[in-house]
Amino acid sequence: MSDSEHQIECSRHGKTNVTFLCRHLVEGEKLGFNLAYDPENPDDLCPDAWCDECDKVLDAEGGWTGKFEKFADIKVLCSRCYEDVRDRNWVQDEEIFHDLVRSSFSFIEPRHEAFLSEYKVDEHERWDWYQETAKLVFSHNGKPQVEADIQFSGTFSTSSNTWMWAWVNNSLSEIVKSSSREIKELGEELGLKQLVAGRYAATEVDGWEMTSVLAKHLNAIGVYRTPSDNGFTYMVITLAKWVG
Ligand SMILES: [Zn+2]
Ligand SMILES: [Zn+2]
Numbered sequence: 047m048s049d050s051e052h053q054i055e056c057s058r059h060g061k062t063n064v065t066f067l068c069r070h071l072v073e074g075e076k077l078g079f080n081l082a083y084d085p086e087n088p089d090d091l092c093p094d095a096w097c098d099e100c101d102k103v104l105d106a107e108g109g110w111t112g113k114f115e116k117f118a119d120i121k122v123l124c125s126r127c128y129e130d131v132r133d134r135n136w137v138q139d140e141e142i143f144h145d146l147v148r149s150s151f152s153f154i155e156p157r158h159e160a161f162l163s164e165y166k167v168d169e170h171e172r173w174d175w176y177q178e179t180a181k182l183v184f185s186h187n188g189k190p191q192v193e194a195d196i197q198f199s200g201t202f203s204t205s206s207n208t209w210m211w212a213w214v215n216n217s218l219s220e221i222v223k224s225s226s227r228e229i230k231e232l233g234e235e236l237g238l239k240q241l242v243a244g245r246y247a248a249t250e251v252d253g254w255e256m257t258s259v260l261a262k263h264l265n266a267i268g269v270y271r272t273p274s275d276n277g278f279t280y281m282v283i284t285l286a287k288w289v290g
Contacts, residue, residue: 066123070100076137078101081095082095082096132239132243151255154258154269157261172186175281177218182194182270190290191290193289195284196281196283197282198215198223198279198280209256253278269283
């Protein structure tokens, strides 16, 4: 768990939440990264984690025993160090990841082009999104023109160069981010870090890739992003209509 009540002062990253990892992960690389979600805190950014060898011991023991505890020798780390350890140890089939991104792009690209032209998206004066209703509204001369149903995929921060999935973001309402959690579940099935990890080092392109994965999953008609103070908010459009 990353326990917000228990903070740690890291010499590299300053004050962050406490996280727990097996000794092997902290010291090693490419050892596999097994996550244990706390049912009380399913959106935890940094669930307890251990390596593949620890996981075998846990399986053989049939649960968290003294023998497992001794073998895992759980260490306490700051949440930023946790992310470094995760990125170093996560092992996945890159072919599965690239296939998913490719197929997601080829699904959404023609639909997105059709969305842009049908609703003249580039011609409206302004946009506003309302997370309470999960709507994106394009307007002109103060009059709404196009109203779209949206689901947020996540945000890209230009100050930290990280992607953060919407499901981790406490400032977003459930109605507009719940679908992003389904992508985490898909990632758990496929073993893909980019889908499972709540936040990681990324580029703006990664933002489009993850948004396209959500778009395909939701059978969306388009993708969109809006600028914020320090980056972009990415979303998928599931439905649109002219209201002007
Ligand atoms: Zn281990
Ligand atoms: Zn640290």
